[in-house]
Amino acid sequence: MKTKIYLFLLLLTVGNAAFAQEQKMSDAEIAAFKQDVNVVSKKIKTLSTDFVQYKHLDFLSKDIETSGKMIFKEPNMLQWQYKKPYNYSIVFKNGKILINDEGKKSAVDIGNSKIFGRINKLIVGSVSGNMFDDKEFTISYFKVKGQNLAKFIPKDATLKKYIKQIELTFDKEEATVVQVKLLESSEDYTRIVLKNKVINAKIDDSVFTN
Amino acid sequence: MQKSTIQYLLINCVLAIVLISCGPVTKNYSPKKLDKTSYEAPYFSNPKTDYVYKTNITVYGNEMSGIFIAKKINDSIHRVVFTTEFGNKLLDFEISDKSFKVNSIVSELDRKILINTLRDDFRLLLKKEYLIQEQFENESDNIYKSADGNRDNYLFLSKKDQKLEKVIHASKTKEKITLTFSSENNIFAEKIEIIHQNIKLKIEFNYFKSE
Numbered sequence: 001m002k003t004k005i006y007l008f009l010l011l012l013t014v015g016n017a018a019f020a021q022e023q024k025m026s027d028a029e030i031a032a033f034k035q036d037v038n039v040v041s042k043k044i045k046t047l048s049t050d051f052v053q054y055k056h057l058d059f060l061s062k063d064i065e066t067s068g069k070m071i072f073k074e075p076n077m078l079q080w081q082y083k084k085p086y087n088y089s090i091v092f093k094n095g096k097i098l099i100n101d102e103g104k105k106s107a108v109d110i111g112n113s114k115i116f117g118r119i120n121k122l123i124v125g126s127v128s129g130n131m132f133d134d135k136e137f138t139i140s141y142f143k144v145k146g147q148n149l150a151k152f153i154p155k156d157a158t159l160k161k162y163i164k165q166i167e168l169t170f171d172k173e174e175a176t177v178v179q180v181k182l183l184e185s186s187e188d189y190t191r192i193v194l195k196n197k198v199i200n201a202k203i204d205d206s207v208f209t210n
Numbered sequence: 211m212q213k214s215t216i217q218y219l220l221i222n223c224v225l226a227i228v229l230i231s232c233g234p235v236t237k238n239y240s241p242k243k244l245d246k247t248s249y250e251a252p253y254f255s256n257p258k259t260d261y262v263y264k265t266n267i268t269v270y271g272n273e274m275s276g277i278f279i280a281k282k283i284n285d286s287i288h289r290v291v292f293t294t295e296f297g298n299k300l301l302d303f304e305i306s307d308k309s310f311k312v313n314s315i316v317s318e319l320d321r322k323i324l325i326n327t328l329r330d331d332f333r334l335l336l337k338k339e340y341l342i343q344e345q346f347e348n349e350s351d352n353i354y355k356s357a358d359g360n361r362d363n364y365l366f367l368s369k370k371d372q373k374l375e376k377v378i379h380a381s382k383t384k385e386k387i388t389l390t391f392s393s394e395n396n397i398f399a400e401k402i403e404i405i406h407q408n409i410k411l412k413i414e415f416n417y418f419k420s421e
Contacts, residue, residue, distance in 0.1 A: 055297040059281055059289050060260045066295070080296075085418040086264050088275070088295050101266070101275050162298060162316070182297065190297030 022149065025141040026185045033141060033148050034132050041130040047196040049127070053082075059185035070127065070194070077208045078124055085162040091210045092124075098210035105210060126168055126180045127194070137166075146172055235364060235380045239346035239353055249340045249354060249365060251374055253391060253399040257282040261401070263415035265292070269412045274299060278415055280336060288336045305333055331413065332403050334389060335381055340365060351375065361386070371396065384408070 025033065036052060048071045055064040068089075081089040091098040091154040097108040125131035125207040132139060136159065137152040162184070169179035184190040221291040253313040254261055265278040279291045286411050302313035310329050318327075340363065344355040351366040358379065365378035373396045386408050392401040402415040 042393070053297060057279065057284055057291060060279065061258065062260055064260075064262055064277065064279070064297075068276055082295060082325065086416075088264075090295070099275075101273075103274070104266075106273055188299065 021144050023143045025143055025148075029143070030141045033170075035177075037170060038130065038131070040175045043200070044072075045074050045195065045200050046203040047127065047199055048201060048203065051192045051193045051195070054191045054193070056189050056191065063191075071203060071207055072124060072127060072202050073205070073208070075203070076124060079208055079210075089210055091208050093208045100210040126166065127177055132169070144169070147178070150171055234383060235362070236248065236346055236353070236355070239348050242347045243350070244342060244345045244346045246354070247342050249342060249356070249367075251338050251340065251365075251377075252397050253393065253402075254280055254288065254336045255282065255338050256397075257284075259398075262418060264418050265416075266414045268410075268412045268414075280332075281282065286365070288332075290332050290336070301328070304328065305329065305336060307333065307337065307339075322384065327406075327409075327411070328337070331387065334387060335402070335404065337363075343366070 003026045026201075034130050049068065050067070051070050052065065052067045055066075057064075066086075067084045068080065070081070071079045078092040079089060081087075087102050095109065099106045099108070121169065125134065131137070131152060132150070134152070136155055138155060139153075140151045142149040142151070148170040150168045150170070152168070154160045154163055154165075163182055164185060165183040167179075167180070167181040167183070168177050170176065171178050176199075178194055180192040180194070181189055182192075215341045231269070259281070261278075261280040263278040265276055267274045267276075276295060277297075279293070281289050283289045287309065288305050290301075290303045290305055291299060292301045298318075299314060301315045301319060304311040304313060310333075312325065315325065339355070340356040342354045342356055342365075346353040346364075347369075348354070350370070351368055354365040354367065356365065358364045361379060361381050364376075364378040364380065365374060366378075368374065368375050373393055374391055376391070377389040378385050379389075387407065388403075388405045390403045390405075391399040393399045398417070399415075400417045404411075404413040404415075406412070
């Protein structure tokens with residue numbers, strides 16, 4: 001019996017060592033990390049980035065991959081533009097959502113859709129990294145080889161139904177978001193990798209028409 | 211005497227209804243001798259394939275779009291998931307000819323009538339085995355009639371290359387749902403449409419390959 005327990009503990013430790021990439025931050029590290037991100041995200045007036053989205057569903061043999069460009073301009077104009085394998089663009093602007101689906105256009109009033117308003121706030125917060133003051137989440141902080149990781153768990157039951165957890169991965173040096181992971185359950189998630197980020201280039205308002 | 215007259219009238223009425231009702235779906239087609247008694251639809255049958263489609267739903271003038279994902283998870287069951295372009299799951303079903311399970315659905319879509327409609331549509335879309343009772347033809351297609359509960363499915367196979375091009379789901383009197391398939395190789399459908407005749411509902415599927 002004792003050997004079994006030892007064996008179990010050994011396995012557990014070995015297992016832990018294998019997954020040792022994630023390490024909890026100390027309070028001091030958390031404070032420093034938040035400070036770094038806040039300094040950078042306060043400077044962001046515009047941001048454009050390429051993205052690749054991987055939709056992972058446990059029962060599929062391969063993730064569903066889509067890609068495009070994301071453009072953000074202060075205070076709250078945002079465009080997600082999927083270019084491959086289809087053209088689909090969604091603009092969040094002045095309380096409205098404008099959709100262009102392969103040339104087919106439509107508009108939604110966020111005013112009528114609380115959940116869309118929240119999603120908008122989430123996306124902007126995720127990409128700029130400025131979500132640490134959000135009272136709607138329980139946040140935990142980790143270090144992963146050369147990167148920092150913040151995990152956000154929604155407190156609100158309605159939001160929790162859609163998103164179980166959000167994970168933002170930050171480049172340690174630049175203190176900007178390099179990956180957004182939205183977990184729907186332990187098996188199913190959407191992972192968005194951001195690359196070729198350009199901060200504070202001049203972006204005209206007309207970009208946010210659809 | 212009177213009783214048998216009523217019976218006679220009733221039988222006549224029933225016969226008349228049957229004769230009239232045979233009309234609408236097959237009236238433009240000529241009957242033909244059966245050349246097969248069963249048919250296997252190819253389009254969603256490979257358990258190794260992830261079937262992923264960009265999808266547009268038009269219901270009473272309202273548009274909704276997203277990603278339709280289907281995968282055969284065992285001999286009889288398909289897992290079907292519909293997500294937004296962002297990847298949020300809107301619904302997650304498990305469907306076979308006889309069974310149906312809702313794994314999840316967002317509250318906005320959680321309406322019995324909608325779920326039942328989608329269940330029936332997806333079941334028809336994913337259906338593989340058909341037993342054939344009658345055969346017809348028109349200029350371009352061989353048409354196979356297969357009973358489906360108290361309704362029938364009419365399968366249109368092109369004479370040219372034996373591709374499944376259309377399935378009409380019909381009651382004895384009326385066409386209810388039409389599915390059309392565009393396929394290059396008769397293994398895989400690149401474009402699919404589901405059109406309802408009795409409600410204003412149309413679902414369009416366009417296959418997309420991940421990068």
